[in-house]
Amino acid sequence: MARAVTQQRKLINTAIAWGIGLLIFFPILWTILTSFKTEATAIADPPVFLNFDWTLENYTAVMERSNYAKFLWNSIIIAGGSTLLGILVAVPAAWSMAFVPSKRTKDILLWMLSTKMLPAVGVLYPIYLICIKFGLLDSRLALVVILMLMNLPIIVWMLYTYFREIPGEILEAARMDGASLKEEILYILTPMAVPGIASTLLLNFILAWNEAFWTLNLTAVNAAPLTAFIASYSSPEGLFFAKLSAASTMAIAPILILGWFSQKQLVSGLTFGAVK
C-alpha cells in the first residue's frame, strides 16, 4: 500500500530538491552571470550578484578573437562520432555478454572497467607517436577513435545492465520464429532497450563533449574543439575572468540545451530497471 504523503511533507521535499538543484547549478549560474560583467566587476570583492551594469562586451571580444563556429563544429563531430561508433561496437558486445555469457564474462567486464583506472597521461606518448605515424595528429578522426575507445567500457557496462533486464525468452521466441541474429538485435532487442540506449548515447555524448585531455593534447588548429576554445581564455598573468566565463558559457550552452530537452529520456534511461 502506498504511503500517504501529506501536503506539508510534499512542500518540504520540493524545497529540499530545489535547494540541492540550485546548489549544484550555482557554479554554472555564476559563470553565466560573470560573462555579462566587466573584468573589474568580475573580480569585485564583495562579489556582485545581479546589481551590475550588464554588458555584452565579453561576447563581442570572444567572437572577434576566436572562430567559435569552427570549434563548435569540431566538438559536434568528435562527440557525436565517438558516441555513435561506440554504440555500434558496444551493442553486439553487450548482447553477447547479457544473453550468451561465458565463464569469463564477469572477468572481462571487470577488466574492461579497470582500463579506466589507467591515467590518460600514461599513454600520451605512445598515442602521440601512433598519430604522427598515421598522419592523424590534429585530425577529428583520431579523436573520434580515441574517445570511443576511452568511453567504450562505460557504454558496454551500461548497455549490458539494460539488456539484462530484458527477458531472454522474448529473444528465444524471435529465434524460434526464424529471426536471424541481426534481426534479433535490430528489430527485437534494440526497440525494447530504447530508453537505455538513449541515455547511454546522451551520457557518452556529454562525456566526449567535456573531454579535455586528449582534445587538448592531440589538436592544434584543425580539429580543436570547444575545450581548446575555453583553454585559450585561461591566463596565468592577467585577469580575464569575464572573457573566460563568456567562452565557457558559449561552450556549455549547446550541451545544456541538449540536456534540458532530453532530460526525460536521460532520467528514464538511468532509472531503467531500478524498480522491480
Added chain:
Amino acid sequence: MSFKTTLFGASAMALVMTGAAFAENLVIATVNNGDMIRMQGLTDDFTEKTGHTVEWVTLEENVLRQRVTTDIAAKGGSFDIMTIGMYETPIWGANGWLVPLDDLSEEYDVADILPAMANGLSHEGTLYAAPFYGESSMVMYRTDLMEKAGMEMPEAPTWQFIREAAAAMDDPENDINGICLRGKAGWGEGGAFITVTGNSFGARWFDEEWNAQFDQPEWKEALEFYVGLMNDYGPEGYATNGFNENLSLFQQGKCGMWIDATVAASFVTNTNDSTVADSVGFALAPNSEGVDKKSNWLWAWALAVPAGTQKEAAAKQFIEWATSKDYIELVASKEGWANVPPGARTSLYENPEYQAVPFAKMTLDSINAADPTNPTVKPVPYVGIQFAAIPEFAGIATEVSQEFSAVYAGQQSIDEALEKAQALTNDAMEAAGYR
C-alpha cells in the same frame, strides 16, 4: 603586343607566382597573456609585409608547456613557432630541439636585445629564442598608504624595512593587508617566489656537487621570515594565492605592498581595471640586511622555431617581425607606450617617450640587477634565478613548493617541510644521476 611587353608581363607573372609559392601558413603556439593577444590582433601587418598568414593556438601556460614539450620531443611538427620561457630555452637548445637564431638580419639588430635576456635565452652563446617580452620582479606599493604611515620607500629596500612598512600599512578594519605575496604551490608560482626570497637570504638549491641545501640555516631563516611576515600582515588563505589572486587584491586596494612580476605594473596602473591606479609606487625587490643579492627574478616569454619545421625561413621572418623595434613602434602608435611589450630591447629604454612611463626605469633596473649565472651568494652548479635550468627541476620544485604551501596553510612545521624537501630533492637528483 610587343616582345618587350610580353617579356615584362611574363616576368611580372613569374614574380607574383614565386611570391605566392613562398607564402606560408604559420601555426604558432602561444599563451593567453595581454601582450600576446595584442600581437594576434596586429598580425595583419605581418601578412601585408610578407604574404605569410598566421594561425594561433592559444593555451593556458601549463597546458601549453605540456603540449609543446610532447610535440617537440616526439617531433610532431604541429607548430612552426612556439612561445617558450627562459627555463625551457637553454635545455631544448642543448637537446637540438630548436633552430639556432644565429642568422637574423642586420636590421633586426640582435645586439639591441637586453644582455640579461639574450644570455638567458642562449645555450653556449647561441641564441635559440627571441624575447617577445621580459620581466623581473619588484615592489609595487601604495604611495598614499605609505605617506599616511609617515614612511618613505627607499629605491632599494631591505626585507627588514618591508616588514616595518607592512606593519605600518596593515589595517584589518579597512580590509587592507600590509603585504600580499605568492604562496600557491607550483614551481612557477609560489615556488619561484620562495626561491628568489631564499636567494636574498643567501640560500641556494644545490651546492657545487648537486647536493640539496634545504638543511642549511639560510633556507630556515628565509622561510621563517616569509611565514612570519605573511601570518602577521598577509591576506587570509595566502597559501593559495598566486599572481592573479594578488593582482585582484591589489587592484581593489586590499594590499599595501605587492612584490611580483614587473609586467604587473601596467595592470595596477591601468585606470580601467585598478581602483588604486593613481597611487602606485615602485622599488627594487628587497634583500635581507647584509646579503648582497636581491630577491628579483628574470623571465622572458620568447619565440622559438622547433627543429624540423618545413617553414623555417617564414618562421624566422615572423620572429623578426614580432620582436623588432618596428613592432614596438606599431603597438605604441595604436595603443600607447605603456602597452608596448617591455623588457626585451635596450633601445626601448632609451626612448624618451617610453622613459615617461612611470614603471619603465624600475623595470629596467630590476632586469639589470638579475644575474642568472650567479643567482645567490654562494656558487651554484646551475643557471637560473627562480629555477635551475635542468630538466628535472620543474618536477622537483613543484613537490618542494607543495611542502612549503602546506606550511603556509598551517598543516606542517617549517622544519618538517625542509626535511621533506631535502629528502625528496636528493632522491630525485640521485635517480637522475646527478649525485
